[in-house]
Amino acid sequence: MELCRLTDLLNSTTHNLAALNKSYSASSSVEALGKADHIELLAAARRLVTALEVPEMTILKISKGPAGHAALRTALMLNVFDNWTSEERRSASDLASQTGSEELLLTRIMRTLASIGIFEEQGENTYMHNTLSRALTDVTFRTLIIGLSSTASLTMAKLPEYLASSGFSNPSDPENSLFHYCLETKLNMFQWLKTQPEQLTMFSEFNAAGTRLQASSLKATISALFPKKEPVGTVNAIDTTENLVMMVDIGAGRGRILKEFRRERPDLVGRMIAQDLPEVIAGIAPSNGVETMCHDFFQPQPVEGASVYFFRHILHDWPDVACRQILTNTISALTPNYSEIVIVDQVLPNTGVAPFSAFMDLTMMTFGGMERTEKQWRILLEGVGLSITSIEGPKAGILSLDSTIKASLRV
Numbered sequence: 034m035e036l037c038r039l040t041d042l043l044n045s046t047t048h049n050l051a052a053l054n055k056s057y058s059a060s061s062s063v064e065a066l067g068k069a070d071h072i073e074l075l076a077a078a079r080r081l082v083t084a085l086e087v088p089e090m091t092i093l094k095i096s097k098g099p100a101g102h103a104a105l106r107t108a109l110m111l112n113v114f115d116n117w118t119s120e121e122r123r124s125a126s127d128l129a130s131q132t133g134s135e136e137l138l139l140t141r142i143m144r145t146l147a148s149i150g151i152f153e154e155q156g157e158n159t160y161m162h163n164t165l166s167r168a169l170t171d172v173t174f175r176t177l178i179i180g181l182s183s184t185a186s187l188t189m190a191k192l193p194e195y196l197a198s199s200g201f202s203n204p205s206d207p208e209n210s211l212f213h214y215c216l217e218t219k220l221n222m223f224q225w226l227k228t229q230p231e232q233l234t235m236f237s238e239f240n241a242a243g244t245r246l247q248a249s250s251l252k253a254t255i256s257a258l259f260p261k262k263e264p265v266g267t268v269n270a271i272d273t274t275e276n277l278v279m280m281v282d283i284g285a286g287r288g289r290i291l292k293e294f295r296r297e298r299p300d301l302v303g304r305m306i307a308q309d310l311p312e313v314i315a316g317i318a319p320s321n322g323v324e325t326m327c328h329d330f331f332q333p334q335p336v337e338g339a340s341v342y343f344f345r346h347i348l349h350d351w352p353d354v355a356c357r358q359i360l361t362n363t364i365s366a367l368t369p370n371y372s373e374i375v376i377v378d379q380v381l382p383n384t385g386v387a388p389f390s391a392f393m394d395l396t397m398m399t400f401g402g403m404e405r406t407e408k409q410w411r412i413l414l415e416g417v418g419l420s421i422t423s424i425e426g427p428k429a430g431i432l433s434l435d436s437t438i439k440a441s442l443r444v
């Protein structure tokens with residue numbers, strides 16, 4: 034019964050998507066579904082696959098999952114995705130000579146990729162690009178695969194061993210995470226990256242890629258913080274004096290968010306400041322209207338009285354004990370009834386967490402961080418003297434699972 038219902042639902046959706054899809058573009062057709070429908074359909078499709086697979090198939094698929102990741106990373110190293118038009122069929126021998134690999138090896142890698150939906154087989158040892166493989170010709174998508182390889186993806190295999198070594202307690206020591214355990218270092222990931230310029234570049238590119246993919250929903254999120262006319266608290270939210278600080282992006286990475294926002298809202302004249310560690314700030318290209326500043330968020334915030342102190346994908350990197358420190362250092366700079374702390378991170382549902390969100394949570398565990406439920410956010414923020422004023426759910430958009438949490442000083 035459940036199977037029939039799921040099949041009907043998926044058939045009608047596939048039909049509707051095909052109608053939307055005259056010129057095929059995965060993102061535009063999926064976006065046309067709307068966020069809620071999209072999430073519901075994905076959950077239904079997963080239930081259908083699990084219902085169709087016998088448990089042994091599902092279990093074996095999970096147990097061999099890392100093979101797909103490894104095949105994809107090998108193919109990226111070999112540049113299999115490049116120099117290949119959408120219409121072309123390519124044979125394994127042709128691809129092997131293009132990439133300087135042995136044909137038999139290439140065949141095994143390609144059939145693995147085809148089995149997980151990357152490339153389409155057009156006959157024995159013959160392949161064509163499909164939507165997924167075509168996406169991997171784009172550096173943004175490649176970076177998502179490669180960017181965290183050494184820091185999170187490869188360390189994940191040792192998670193059970195590490196958890197056993199600490200008696201299966203939830204990792205909450207920022208100085209003794211899986212990362213420390215696997216890399217046999219006393220440095221946290223960000224300190225370690227400072228000593229590994231190549232890895233730092235990969236990590237920064239990974240962050241920039243994620244930001245690029247979410248650019249439109251992020252711009253909408255930030256723009257909504259500065260409504261054109263409405264006052265916030267006792268001071269008008271729109272700074273008309275150039276010296277007032279409109280927004281401090283704390284742990285800004287390459288500062289792309291503020292740069293885009295400055296372009297999007299030329300009506301706003303206050304200062305925008307991107308803060309990060311010195312080695313990251315050194316890699317930011319200068320940009321009109323966005324200042325850069327070296328600041329360690331474990332030290333007190335030097336910019337006082339800004340309208341917004343913005344944290345995107347920062348607090349999920351850290352356990353509560355470190356988050357309390359970061360927040361307390363920021364709170365000391367807030368102007369009561371005016372300044373707001375704005376956090377963009379996931380707010381996990383209490384039940385039915387999607388695989389991507391759950392995997393992100395365990396990825397954060399590798400550094401000692403975590404994705405949080407609303408209850409966990411409230412405990413964290415209220416515990417340092419903040420009140421949550423609003424939580425807005427994810428905006429429409431393929432990768433946007435983040436919520437926007439606004440908090441201000443509790444009065």
Ligand SMILES: C[S@@+](CC[C@H](N)C(=O)[O-])C[C@H]1O[C@@H](n2cnc3c(N)ncnc32)[C@H](O)[C@@H]1O
Nearest residue numbers: 223240284285286309310313328329330345346
């Ligand atoms: C996951 S990235 C998020 C970057 C950016 N907010 C974004 O949304 O793309 C975490 C950032 O925190 C920065 N960071 C880590 N430790 C820091 C510290 N102690 N003080 C300031 N920034 C730090 C890292 O350099 C990195 O840019």
